[in-house]
Amino acid sequence: MLEIFRKWYKRYLSEEESVLLLVLLTLSVVLLMTIGDILAPVLAAIVLAYLAQGLSGRLERLGLPTWLGVAVSYLVFVGAFFGFCLAILPLVWRQTLGLVGELPGMLSRGQEILSILPERYPQFLSEAQVRELISLAQSELAGLGPALVTSSLAWIPSILTVMVYLILIPLLVFFFLKDGHQIFAWFGGFLPTERPLLRSIWREMDQQFANYARGKVLEILVIGSVTYFAFAWLGLQYAVLLGVLVGVSVIIPYIGATLVTLPVALVGFFQWGLTAEFYYMLVVYMVIQALDGNVLVPLLFSEAVNLHPVAIILAVLFFGGIWGMWGVFFAIPLATMIKAIINAWPRAGSAVSAVDQ
Incomplete structure (x- = not known):
């Protein structure tokens, strides 16, 4: 047992920077669990x-x-x-x-x-x-x-x-x-001068996080606006409220669209009953969701956030569990960060490939 642990330690924690990265990750999780709301x-x-x-x-x-x-x-x-x-x-x-x-x-x-x-x-x-x-x-x-x-x-x-x-x-x-550059330089003063691992992770995270944040906000604006105008054109009550809900639901992939479908269907049903207007509204809503998942998301993000759906759902559950609403909101960027760390982590001996898809 001790020999297995020694080999694992030698393979993944033999370099000084990898130990520092592990300490930083542990400290970050502790901070999120204790003072995440602050x-x-x-x-x-x-x-x-x-x-x-x-x-x-x-x-x-x-x-x-x-x-x-x-x-x-x-x-x-x-x-x-x-x-x-x-x-x-x-x-x-x-x-x-x-x-x-x-x-x-x-x-x-x-x-x-x-x-x-x-x-x-x-x-x-x-x-x-x-x-x-x-x-x-x-x-x-x-x-x-x-x-x-x-x-x-x-x-x-x-x-x-x-x-x-x-x-x-x-x-x-x-x-x-x-003063963003000065703030990051001040934080960098507490780290070792030679830190190729941290620099590699930061370069990948900086680009991917920026692309994700800008793409996600644009997706919220487009889907929320299109949903509002479509519902208002159909005469559905509470079009602004439902448009905002549908727009915000894209923050949580897969789960958000499922959850917001129920209030949309209920409002339409109690307004029109099982009439043609109700079915028209459902068709329009499903078309918006299909265009979001199959056209808008690939167009906005492309390979910026290359995560498997299972990884995304696990990230939502994990970070939402330790950080509440904010953990759900930041689940994909945090999962992207973990992916970047796994890809850049130094390994002694044979290379270990990370399976992303």
Whole structure:
């Protein structure tokens, strides 16, 4: 047993830099599990700074001075950030309240539909089972009011936290844009001067993370906007709310699209019933999802994030488990980082190939 461990150590941890990398990884996981919520605005600001840096880089290549490119990209970011927070979010909130107000009516209509099912399909559902389902739904609805009051009171600290984030994130984005190189140089001062492994990982991560962040935000904007205009054209209620939900769902590949399909189908069903409009809406929604997965994603990302679907799902489950919502959001970049580390990790002896597909 000791001999096996000695060979493993000699193969993977024989170099000084590999031990340093293992320590940094362990420290990073511990920080995410303990103070991940505190670091969330910093990491969110880093993602947004990558987006703004792409615009400033293009402006510099067009001949603008560095300071002017940074200023223009930051002004564009601030305008988009506060435009979304002050224009889109209040509308989404109002539509959410309207949907919650219509829930009792939707449940009543659902009870009427359930009461008809035993007559049409007695071999699958009996009247006793329907009465049991209705009784269960009524009991859950009765406890919904106190639960909403309790949760709304619990949201007060979260609302204050969001208000603080609205101030902190734009400030952090500005400093990351303006002094990003100095900040990274300061962190690099704590590392060994010769660090080829870390430099190799950083070069791959820097490019892939930037491509992923810009592509994902563009995908959210395109899918959310197209969904909103399609639902509004069809006359579906709560088009803004559903458009935002469908757009945000692309953050979680495979799982997000599955989860958001249920509210879209339910809103359409309770508005139109099993009519032609309902089926038209479902077809349009499925076409949007198909175009997203088969056209938009390959066009935006190409080989930037070359991960197997199983690896993506495992990353969502793992990082979501140790870091909550932020872990789900950053799951793919973190999985990409792990892939880059595995590919660059020094190995003594025979090479070990990492299977990515």
